[in-house]
Amino acid sequence: MAGIGFELKKLLRKGTLSSMLHTYALSAALSSGPWVISMIVIMLVGFVSFSISAETMESTEFQSIVTYVLMLASSLIFSSFFQLPFTRFVADRIFEKKEHLVLPNFFGLLIVLFGAGFVIILPFSLWLFEHQSNFFILLFITTFLVLNGVWISNILATSLRFFRITILAYLISYSLIFLLSLFLKSGGKEGMLIAFLIGNLLLLIMLVMAIIYHYPSHHLVRFDFFDKKRFYYRLGITGLFYNLAIWIDKIIFWYSPVTGNVVLDNLHASIVYDMPIFLAYLAIIPGMAIFFYRLEADFSENYDRYYDAVRGEGTLARIRQERYDMIGTIRIALREILIIQGIFNLILLMVSEPLFAMLRIPQLYLGLFYIDLLGTQLQLAFMSVLAILFYLDRQREAMVLSILFFVFNALFSWISIALGPYFFGYGFAVAVLTVFVIAVLWLRYVMQRLEYETYMLQ
Numbered sequence: 001m002a003g004i005g006f007e008l009k010k011l012l013r014k015g016t017l018s019s020m021l022h023t024y025a026l027s028a029a030l031s032s033g034p035w036v037i038s039m040i041v042i043m044l045v046g047f048v049s050f051s052i053s054a055e056t057m058e059s060t061e062f063q064s065i066v067t068y069v070l071m072l073a074s075s076l077i078f079s080s081f082f083q084l085p086f087t088r089f090v091a092d093r094i095f096e097k098k099e100h101l102v103l104p105n106f107f108g109l110l111i112v113l114f115g116a117g118f119v120i121i122l123p124f125s126l127w128l129f130e131h132q133s134n135f136f137i138l139l140f141i142t143t144f145l146v147l148n149g150v151w152i153s154n155i156l157a158t159s160l161r162f163f164r165i166t167i168l169a170y171l172i173s174y175s176l177i178f179l180l181s182l183f184l185k186s187g188g189k190e191g192m193l194i195a196f197l198i199g200n201l202l203l204l205i206m207l208v209m210a211i212i213y214h215y216p217s218h219h220l221v222r223f224d225f226f227d228k229k230r231f232y233y234r235l236g237i238t239g240l241f242y243n244l245a246i247w248i249d250k251i252i253f254w255y256s257p258v259t260g261n262v263v264l265d266n267l268h269a270s271i272v273y274d275m276p277i278f279l280a281y282l283a284i285i286p287g288m289a290i291f292f293y294r295l296e297a298d299f300s301e302n303y304d305r306y307y308d309a310v311r312g313e314g315t316l317a318r319i320r321q322e323r324y325d326m327i328g329t330i331r332i333a334l335r336e337i338l339i340i341q342g343i344f345n346l347i348l349l350m351v352s353e354p355l356f357a358m359l360r361i362p363q364l365y366l367g368l369f370y371i372d373l374l375g376t377q378l379q380l381a382f383m384s385v386l387a388i389l390f391y392l393d394r395q396r397e398a399m400v401l402s403i404l405f406f407v408f409n410a411l412f413s414w415i416s417i418a419l420g421p422y423f424f425g426y427g428f429a430v431a432v433l434t435v436f437v438i439a440v441l442w443l444r445y446v447m448q449r450l451e452y453e454t455y456m457l458q
Helices: 002-012 017-052 057-078 080-095 099-128 134-157 163-183 185-214 233-255 274-282 285-311 316-358 363-391 395-419 426-448 450-456
Strands: 261-264 267-269
Touching (some): 017 163, 057 080, 057 233, 080 099, 080 233, 099 134, 099 185, 134 163, 134 185, 163 185, 233 267, 233 274, 233 426, 316 363, 363 395, 363 426, 395 426, 426 450
Antiparallel strands (some): 261 267
């Protein structure tokens, strides 16, 4: 995504307040990702539905189905095993000047995802919605498959030179979802699911058209991506366990007899846990913008200069200086993320009571919201360290850290439920804090040995 980093730095060089706001607004739009946009739209659909109808059950079911099941099963677990390896595959082909292989392998991956996804989602949907109509299950399966295509397409689309068109595509698609959900609300959860399906199908079509335009090829379908010599299993495991780690505390709270409740058939949610953590994740958008800018505009530039010096037979003094510059950028990035996100969280703390009153959330959940704010802030910092490890091609370290995150979050979340309501949310926060400290120490060790490993372990 070096093109985006260059564009961001060019905007910021203008030195005006408007250019600074434009830069960080663009960073926020690119970094927040489809999961944030989707969550906002689904929340708006629910609020509007509540305001115009006394029957809130259909909207509640729809929000749970889309936000916590489709997003869970599709974007954050099932396709996560392929997202990072495919990103690396595309980067390698671009480096080799073989961009004509990107499009056919993209179509090959979609075919595998759709086929494997159907085999997995069919029995899962029959179990999850055992008392629902065949039409509803068909809608669920189709939406699941379309979302898989959207998230894989997003990998390529957000790195294209015309990334503003990609942002526009998301705005158009999710605005359509919002409007259609109002017209189709009379159809119940099926009607609103149709709206969600149509909007994401339009988004998938627009993203695929952009990819076809940017990566032309004479081949239609290829499966080089699945070659054993080219598939990065460590990246796949990293993506899988990181996304499992994000959701494991929610799953534990959903299906715990103490904190969970039945929404529809075997679909569970947690009235206590879901809304506070939902709002806490939305609150990290400012920190995401800082992280994205520092990574794509600053660290990537330091990284390139370091390896240009290595490949160009630069002096030892220059190589060391470039390494020191990378370390300095990492420190600045982590410090800014923690400080700026911390300031934003403090503002949220001051307005949290009227905010909860406006959203009709019991004030009892404020304590959980506060600890979730801290947890998501630490998760953002941890994600920044992972991104730097990816830049340095430390796949093993990133994989181990993601597995630790999953184990800690599962263990501590279970312990927090056992300890009682006053400890809800602490499991997630303690898990992220623990793995973040380990990640920083490990990154420090990696950066100290960077010159040695660059030359001696090749």
